[in-house]
Amino acid sequence: AQSVTQLGSHVSVSEGALVLLRCNYSSSVPPYLFWYVQYPNQGLQLLLKYTSAATLVKGINGFEAEFKKSETSFHLTKPSAHMSDAAEYFCAVSAYSGNTPLVFGKGTRLSVIA
Amino acid sequence: KAGVTQTPRYLIKTRGQQVTLSCSPISGHRSVSWYQQTPGQGLQFLFEYFSETQRNKGNFPGRFSGRQFSNSRSEMNVSTLELGDSALYLCASSADKNYGYTFGSGTRLTVV
Numbered sequence: 001a002q003s004v005t006q007l008g009s010h011v012s013v014s015e016g017a018l019v020l021l022r023c024n025y026s027s028s029v030p031p032y033l034f035w036y037v038q039y040p041n042q043g044l045q046l047l048l049k050y051t052s053a054a055t056l057v058k059g060i061n062g063f064e065a066e067f068k069k070s071e072t073s074f075h076l077t078k079p080s081a082h083m084s085d086a087a088e089y090f091c092a093v094s095a096y097s098g099n100t101p102l103v104f105g106k107g108t109r110l111s112v113i114a
Numbered sequence: 115k116a117g118v119t120q121t122p123r124y125l126i127k128t129r130g131q132q133v134t135l136s137c138s139p140i141s142g143h144r145s146v147s148w149y150q151q152t153p154g155q156g157l158q159f160l161f162e163y164f165s166e167t168q169r170n171k172g173n174f175p176g177r178f179s180g181r182q183f184s185n186s187r188s189e190m191n192v193s194t195l196e197l198g199d200s201a202l203y204l205c206a207s208s209a210d211k212n213y214g215y216t217f218g219s220g221t222r223l224t225v226v
Contacts, residue, residue, distance in 0.1 A: 032211055043118075043204055043217035051212050090157065094211050101147060101170045102206070102215055104157040 002027040002093040006105035014113050019063075019078040021108050023091030026072065030096040033074045035065055038088045038107075047089075050074060052096060061085070086112045116140065118207050118218035126224045132193040135221045139186050139207030145169075146188040147215065148180060151202040160203075163188055195225045 007022040025031055032051050036044040048059025055067040065076045074091060091105040119138040127133050139146050147170075148160040159172040163182035180190040186207075192199055202222050206215040 034214060036217070041222075043120075043219045044206075046214045046216070049214045099162075099164070099169050101159045101162055101172070102211075103159065104149075106156045 002031060002095055002100065002103050004091050004093050004103060004105035006089075006091050006108050008108050009106065010109045010111065012111040012113060013081045015083055016080050019076070019081045019085065019110065021076040021089050021091075021110065023065075023074045023076065023105060024072050025074060025091075025093045027093055027095060029098075032094045032096055033065075033067060034092040034094075034102070035059065035063070035074075035076050036090045036092060036104075038090065040087075044090065047076070081110075081112045083112050083114065086110055118205055118216050120203075120205050120218035120221050122221060123219065124222045124224075126226060127195050128226055129195055129197060131195050132191060133195060133223060134189055134191045135203055135205075135223070137188045137190075137205030137207075137218060139188070139205075140209075140216055143207035143209050143216075144186055145208040145210075146182055146186065147206045147208070148188070148190050149204045149206065150174075151204055151220070152200075157204070160190065192223075197225050199223065200225045 003026045005024045034049045035047040048057045050067045058064045092102045094102045121136045145164045147162040162170040166182045177193045182188045202220045204220045206217045208215045
């Protein structure tokens, strides 16, 4: 079974500072990994995905994530935070093979301070 | 390209009633998944339908049910509503998990 742990339910950064949101996964088989963002009263928007190609994945809005198998991690980063990045971020995992559903972490709320 | 459409956006129901939520996936997507989102439990998987068949089911009571039609549109039904069913219900469609899942804006259900 797959599971995801997001370290830190709330992260606060200054505008222009590095954003680092942590995600560790547990999966008995090679996984697909995703990062989603949710703005208030909206659905989830896909930021980026890892599907066993390049380990460094670039997404929308300047975000990227690196798949590290040895650390079972898929941390999300952005070099310079913008006020518009304030939102809830979710890491999710699904098994590479089979028809298993997407399993989400608890989410990390990102605040950006001016 | 139209996104995933969920209707209605907001719903208020009384305990004991039943409710039906609708989801229209992106054209060509045959997989539709439903999630319940609450502040306490986060995003929990309800079920997934693929080509009109339930392919996966989460750990929810039988009061929660769903179906998918031949045009891939999906509905979920909750019977005998409880206060704890108040949540944001999200629908996601996918052509293949390799491409990710596209979510709708959700239906906010409030049970009073």
